[in-house]
Structures are given as C-alpha cells and as structure tokens.
Amino acid sequence: MEQSFSSKxxxxxxxxxxxxxxxxxxxxxxATKPNLFTANxxxxxxxxxxxxxxxxxxxxxxxxxxxxxxxAPHVKTTMSPQIAKLQTDAGAFALTIANFWQASIFLSxxxxxxxxxxxxxxxxxxxxxxxLNKSKAAEIIFYVDSLAGLEIVKKYTADQGEQNLFIEIxxxxxxxxxxxxxxxxxxxxxxxxxxxxxxRGVTGFEGAVPLAARNKKGEKRLTAFCQKIVAAADRxxxxxxxxVFIVSAGGSAYFEIVAxxxxxxxxxxxxxxxxxxxxxxxxxxxxxxYPFRGSEQTFKAAIEVWAQIISSPxxxxxxxxxxxxDIGNDLHNPIPFARYAAGLTGFSGQIExxxxxxxxxRSKQDFAVSQLIGLAISHPCTxxxxxxxxxxxxxxxxxxxxxxxxx
Numbered sequence: 001m002e003q004s005f006s007s008k009x010x011x012x013x014x015x016x017x018x019x020x021x022x023x024x025x026x027x028x029x030x031a032t033k034p035n036l037f038t039a040n041x042x043x044x045x046x047x048x049x050x051x052x053x054x055x056x057x058x059x060x061x062x063x064x065x066x067x068x069x070x071x072a073p074h075v076k077t078t079m080s081p082q083i084a085k086l087q088t089d090a091g092a093f094a095l096t097i098a099n100f101w102q103a104s105i106f107l108s109x110x111x112x113x114x115x116x117x118x119x120x121x122x123x124x125x126x127x128x129x130x131x132l133n134k135s136k137a138a139e140i141i142f143y144v145d146s147l148a149g150l151e152i153v154k155k156y157t158a159d160q161g162e163q164n165l166f167i168e169i170x171x172x173x174x175x176x177x178x179x180x181x182x183x184x185x186x187x188x189x190x191x192x193x194x195x196x197x198x199x200r201g202v203t204g205f206e207g208a209v210p211l212a213a214r215n216k217k218g219e220k221r222l223t224a225f226c227q228k229i230v231a232a233a234d235r236x237x238x239x240x241x242x243x244v245f246i247v248s249a250g251g252s253a254y255f256e257i258v259a260x261x262x263x264x265x266x267x268x269x270x271x272x273x274x275x276x277x278x279x280x281x282x283x284x285x286x287x288x289x290y291p292f293r294g295s296e297q298t299f300k301a302a303i304e305v306w307a308q309i310i311s312s313p314x315x316x317x318x319x320x321x322x323x324x325x326d327i328g329n330d331l332h333n334p335i336p337f338a339r340y341a342a343g344l345t346g347f348s349g350q351i352e353x354x355x356x357x358x359x360x361x362r363s364k365q366d367f368a369v370s371q372l373i374g375l376a377i378s379h380p381c382t383x384x385x386x387x388x389x390x391x392x393x394x395x396x397x398x399x400x401x402x403x404x405x406x407x
Contacts, residue, residue, distance in 0.1 A: 003109055005082065005404055014389040015326075016045030026402055036306065036397040037340055043372060044307040044322040046387045048403065050394055052300035053280060054086070059297055060278050061090040067259040067271075072096045072115050072248075074276030077381050079405045080390075081109035083279060094139075096274045100125035105406045107138055115248075116142035117205070117274060119149055119168070119176060123156040130161025130196070141200050141246075143168040145178050150190055157196050164241075165191055166203040166248065169232045171225050175208035184232045188239035201246030201270075202236050204229045206254050214289045222254050226261030233265045246270045252277035256291040277380050284332045284378030303383060305334065305375045307359060312369050320351075320359035320373060327375065328382030329354050338374035339367060344397075347373065 006027040010017055018040040021029045032039070036047060064071045070093035075084050084095055084106060094113040097103050100122065103114050120126055120142045132138040141164040144150045157163050167187050170177020178184055184202070191199045209225045212218050226249065233247050247265050250258040250273030262271050277286055281299035292298050307322035327334050333354065339347035349363025361373065377383045385407045392401040 003081075005402075008404070010389070010402075015387065016042050017389065018042065030399065030401065034391075034399045036391065036393055036399065037344075037372070039399070041391075044305055044320075044326045045391070046303065046305045046326075046383065047391045047393045047397070048280060049300070049302045049304065050392050050400055052302035053083070053392070056279050056281055056299045056302065057086055057090050059292070059299060060275060061092075063255075063292075063297070064273060065091075067256075068263065069250075069259055069271040069273050070094075072272055072274050073279060074098075074117065074251075074274050075106065076102060077276035077279060078384055078403075079105065079407050080384075080403050081106060081111070081406075082401070082403050084109075084111060087279065093270070093272060094141075096276070100129065103129075103140060107132075112138045114138065114140045115166075115274070116140065117203075119143045119145060121149060121152050123152075126153055126156035126163075127158055127161070130157040130163055133162040133164060134158070134160060140164065141166055143176070143203065144187060144191075145170065145176050146183075147187060147190060150187060154194055154197070159196075161196055163197050164200045165197060166201050166246070167191075167199070167232065167236055169202055169204040169225075169229050171204075171209055171228065173210045175205065177204055178232070181228070181231055181235060184235040185239075188236040192239040198241035198243065199236060199239050200241060200243060201248060201272075202229055202232045203246075203248040205251065206249050206258055207251040212254065219254075219257060222257050223261055226258055227264075230262060230265045233267070233269075237267050244268060244270050246272050248272035248274060250274050252281075252286055253289045254291070280380045280384075282378050282380055283335050283337075283376035286379075301376055303377050303380055304338075305377065305383065306340070306372050307375065309361070309367055309369050309371050309373060312367070316362055316364055318361040318363070318367055318369075318373075320361055321357065322359045322375070323354045323357040325356050326386055327354070327359075328377055328379055328386075330379060330382045332378035334359070334375035334377055336361065336363065336373050337376050339365075340372040340374070341368070349373075351375070 072094040074096040145168040168177040280302040307320040311319040333351040336349040352360040
C-alpha cells in the first residue's frame with residue numbers, strides 16, 4: 001500500500017474518539033496504549049476484533065485454495081484500504097468494487113487490479129478506465145449486459161484505449177444481467193470485433209436470485225442460476241481475449257454452491273469468487289446461512305458497536321444513545337451481547353426499535369444508566385458506512401490500530 005496512515009491526524013469529525021485525541025497523529029494516539037473502556041472514548045463507537053478479522057481472511061483464503069478458486073473480495077463492504085491490504089496479503093487475486101469512484105479510492109492506495117461489479121456507462125469513467133488499462137497503470141474489468149450498453153462503452157473508449165469486459169448474466173425478476181442466453185454470443189461477438197475491447201469472462205451474482213434461501217427450493221434456484229452462468233460461458237468462450245477466461249460469482253452466503261457449479265465449466269478458466277461480507281461476518285444474516293455454520297472452519301463476527309444507556313424510565317427498559325445513524329438495521333435490529341460496568345459481563349436483551357439517535361432496549365437482566373451495552377450486527381455493509389475511523393481491538397479491548405474507511 002503506497003500511503004501510510006500512521007501520520008494521519010485524528011479529527012473531531014471522527015465519531016466516538018476521545019476528545020483529548022483530537023490533533024494527535026494516529027501513531028501518537030496508539031502510543032498511549034488506549035483501551036476502549038478506559039481511554040475516554042465517546043459512545044456510541046464501532047470496533048473491530050483483530051483476531052476475528054484475521055480468522056475470516058485466513059479461512060476464506062484457505063477455502064478458495066481448497067476448491068481451486070481465486071478471490072476478489074468485494075471491498076465496498078469496508079471501503080478500507082487497510083483491510084484490503086490484509087486481504088491481498090492473504091492472496092487475493094484482485095479487489096472488487098461497485099463503481100469507478102470506489103475504484104479511484106483504491107487506485108490511490110496502490111491497488112491496481114480491480115473489478116467493477118457493475119455496468120459502467122458514465123462517459124468520463126469509460127474514457128478514464130480505457131486510458132488506465134492501455135497505459136498499464138491499472139487493470140480494471142467491468143460489466144456489460146446489452147448491445148446498447150456496449151455501444152456506449154465503444155463510443156467513449158479512447159481511440160487508443162483498452163477495455164476489459166465481463167458479460168453479466170442475470171435471471172428473471174432479478175437484478176442486472178443478460179436474461180436470454182442467445183444474447184450472450186451476440187454481445188461476445190461484438191466485443192471481439194472491436195480491437196480496443198477484450199472479453200475477459202462471464203459473471204453473475206447469485207444473491208440477486210429471487211427466493212434464494214437455505215432450503216431445497218432456494219438452493220435449487222441458486223444451482224440453476226450458476227448453471228446458467230456456465231452455459232453462458234460456453235457461448236462466450238470462443239470470443240475470449242488472449243487472457244485466461246474468468247467465470248465469476250459468489251457473495252458471502254452461498255459461495256460453496258457457486259464454486260461447485262462454476263467448476264463444471266470444462267474449458268481452461270479462472271474460477272473467481274467475489275465475497276465481501278465474510279471479512280467481518282455478522283451475528284444474524286450471514287451467520288444463519290453461510291456454508292461453514294456449525295463446522296470447525298467458522299467465520300467469526302468481528303464487528304461490535306458499543307453504546308451507553310442514557311435513560312431507564314421504566315423497569316426492564318433502557319434508552320441507548322445509538323440509532324440508525326450509527327448501526328445498520330436494514331435486515332435485523334442489533335443484538336445485545338455484553339455489558340460493561342465495573343467490568344465486562346455477558347448480557348442478553350432485545351433492541352425493539354431504532355430512531356435516528358436512540359435505541360430502545362428491553363432486558364430482564366440488571367442494567368443501569370451510564371453503563372455500556374455491546375451490540376452485534378446483522379449485515380456488515382450498512383454498519384461500516386456510518387464510521388470513518390474504527391478502532392481495531394484485541395480480546396482485551398486494547399486498541400492496536402485504527403482503520404480508515406472512505407464512504
């Protein structure tokens with residue numbers, strides 16, 4: 001990674017950090033050996049457990065190796081170059097992002113091999129990507145799913161530019177992607193006919209399959225979609241560029257189905273998974289459906305958000321100084337798991353609802369105003385995007401680093 005974070009200054013705009021840390025560099029702050037519970041952090045604050053984070057990175061790298069897959073983790077989850085560096089150090093083939101703005105962030109931190117998991121139709125982005133590819137300053141792949149979209153790509157690609165393209169495959173009532181396999185060969189042939197364009201492979205996202213689930217019917221739908229990607233690969237392969245053909249899919253929920261089915265593509269290939277949420281996992285959504293559940297090779301929930309009880313006007317009811325602006329609740333409300341008073345203890349309860357800045361806690365366990373409640377999350381993406389600087393803590397809640405995000 002070309003830029004260092006140790007000299008960056010902690011600002012008052014970084015939510016949750018101690019007031020007396022403002023103006024210090026990250027290196028100076030870490031030299032004080034801060035602890036989450038004793039260093040005057042302001043609450044709420046999100047932290048990431050270092051051991052769990054590294055466990056998840058290592059587990060996914062090991063899994064990919066075991067099935068002959070490469071990994072291009074979707075870093076829109078974290079938007080953190082520091083976490084991305086841990087993933088590439090563990091062998092990641094590339095990074096996946098959602099748009100060219102996100103790509104520009106990671107390019108600025110020295111990551112050169114990027115996959116934009118979307119169609120790109122912005123004229124300036126198309127032109128800039130073509131320039132970066134041609135100059136070898138970067139290798140960027142993005143999606144096309146129609147001849148109309150491809151015409152726009154061709155129009156704004158520089159005369160001496162170069163584009164690397166995936167054909168995206170979709171499903172009825174799903175998201176983007178070619179629906180009719182007959183169109184795949186037409187798009188592939190049109191790509192091959194333009195010397196500036198390179199067909200690098202086919203791709204899809206099984207998480208957008210309607211009614212995908214961990215049951216027989218849901219897994220049958222997922223399998224059928226992956227088989228559609230393989231069928232598309234058969235049609236596109238004759239028009240591929242000189243590079244090894246890539247077949248790709250794979251979120252953080254059903255990646256074992258993806259690996260098993262895409263590996264059935266008979267030609268020479270790179271099987272590429274693009275999982276993102278695995279890196280911090282969660283305590284509800286992914287935890288209940290991901291393939292390692294119940295095994296020894298588990299992912300670990302790495303995200304915790306700590307909030308303070310600021311009011312308890314009724315028995316068994318507390319108000320937390322945390323709300324929708326601090327923690328995700330797009331799939332489920334946060335899950336209380338710990339309490340800190342004079343020390344750390346386990347805790348159970350329920351977050352009934354969230355306002356913008358308040359959480360409604362119900363619990364039959366003892367608690368009191370000013371005490372801290374630790375909350376686990378469901379779906380990491382919508383918690384990450386609320387924090388720009390995140391303490392990385394060990395199991396004793398000593399802060400061992402701080403992770404910058406770019407949302």
